[in-house]
Amino acid sequence: RRPARPHRDLVYPSGTEPSRHKHNPSIRVMQWNILAQALGEGKDGFIRCPLDALNWHERKYLILEEILTYRPDIVCLQEVDHYYDTFLPIMTSLGYHGSFLAKPWSPCLDVEQNNGPDGCALFYHRSRFSLQDTVHLRLSAMMLPTNQVAIVQTLNCQVTGRWLCVAVTHLKARSGWERLRSAQGADLLQSLRSITSRGSGQSEAASGAVPLVVCGDFNAEPSEDVYRRFSSSPLGLSSAYKLLSSDGQTEPAYTTWKIRPSGESCSTLDYIWYTQEALSVESLLDIPTEEQIGPDRLPSYHYPSDHLSLICDVSFREEPHRLI
Numbered sequence: 118r119r120p121a122r123p124h125r126d127l128v129y130p131s132g133t134e135p136s137r138h139k140h141n142p143s144i145r146v147m148q149w150n151i152l153a154q155a156l157g158e159g160k161d162g163f164i165r166c167p168l169d170a171l172n173w174h175e176r177k178y179l180i181l182e183e184i185l186t187y188r189p190d191i192v193c194l195q196e197v198d199h200y201y202d203t204f205l206p207i208m209t210s211l212g213y214h215g216s217f218l219a220k221p222w223s224p225c226l227d228v229e230q231n232n233g234p235d236g237c238a239l240f241y242h243r244s245r246f247s248l249q250d251t252v253h254l255r256l257s258a259m260m261l262p263t264n265q266v267a268i269v270q271t272l273n274c275q276v277t278g279r280w281l282c283v284a285v286t287h288l289k290a291r292s293g294w295e296r297l298r299s300a301q302g303a304d305l306l307q308s309l310r311s312i313t314s315r316g317s318g319q320s321e322a323a324s325g326a327v328p329l330v331v332c333g334d335f336n337a338e339p340s341e342d343v344y345r346r347f348s349s350s351p352l353g354l355s356s357a358y359k360l361l362s363s364d365g366q367t368e369p370a371y372t373t374w375k376i377r378p379s380g381e382s383c384s385t386l387d388y389i390w391y392t393q394e395a396l397s398v399e400s401l402l403d404i405p406t407e408e409q410i411g412p413d414r415l416p417s418y419h420y421p422s423d424h425l426s427l428i429c430d431v432s433f434r435e436e437p438h439r440l441i
């Protein structure tokens with residue numbers, strides 16, 4: 118009954134060769150707003166999505182199938198409202214370590230028969246990384262606490278011995294909140310700066326800050342101030358998915374596409390940022406075409422969220438020469 122998921126190719130941005138080095142295998146990172154179950158059924162108003170496509174007992178397998186198809190080393194999720202009963206036990210059995218941080222006032226709690234608050238979740242595969250440190254952040258804006266959160270983990274790569282700092286966040290949604298998003302981004306950048314410069318290993322501290330990957334639903338188009346903040350911060354971050362474009366400078370046309378009573382909304386809101394100096398992007402999972410997404414857009418029987426998953430493979434660049 119259920120049609121097949123759209124096939125998505127792994128694309129190698131021009132000029133990069135897939136690394137087949139045994140001593141420096143790439144790290145696969147997934148960014149995905151999976152659509153909170155309570156919001157999808159209760160608040161979002163996806164009028165072109167059949168209700169039974171939103172049934173949790175079917176939809177959860179599509180979400181897990183998407184994760185299992187690509188088997189990322191790092192999985193960053195937003196709108197997780199089935200962490201303790203679904204993702205933590207299943208991902209643990211698949212070899213992942215998980216961390217979850219709920220939004221302080223999750224809108225899921227307003228939905229009848231909700232399954233608890235939604236929040237961000239960060240998983241890493243235990244065969245690839247060991248955990249040095251976890252920081253749970255409630256994002257501030259102009260010194261005031263907001264309803265948005267981030268998880269930041271400092272990991273040690275078991276293969277290369279290198280350090281990697283990974284962050285997941287979900288910024289405030291909706292138009293009219295651009296300044297709040299920008300302030301939340303500034304707060305997150307400041308925390309990231311202090312976490313990565315604090316370092317984790319003596320060796321990395323000697324050669325500079327810990328390389329960083331920041332995954333998020335920023336709820337902001339590339340034209341927004343928060344995007345500009347991230348691309349021009351002293352952390353030297355670049356957005357991985359720009360590399361899918363022919364000029365290497367343009368974000369995809371959309372990472373979410375849905376139809377609500379208010380109309381159709383097709384926009385680029387999700388990003389994977391990485392430290393350009395320390396990491397290189399080897400491949401990216403292609404964005405499905407309009408035809409693959411279909412006339413009713415997302416979510417659908419084919420695809421369980423209104424946001425597309427983003428996946429990229431990154432690898433550590435050669436360490437710069439260090440003073441002894």
Ligand code: NDP
Pocket residue numbers: 150156160161162196220222223224227264265288289290291334336377
């Ligand atoms: P956001 O505005 O950030 O959005 C919350 C969710 O709504 C997001 O997951 C977002 O999805 C989704 N969303 C975005 N646009 C729409 C839309 N047009 N229609 C339906 N859903 C949409 O929420 P906040 O974190 O600021 O929380 C707001 C809610 O939280 C309030 O409505 C209230 O219910 C509750 N709250 C309660 C408080 C209390 O004191 N009890 C205090 C503060 C908040 P996406 O990111 O995919 O766009």
Ligand code: CA
Pocket residue numbers: 152153156196
């Ligand atoms: Ca949403």
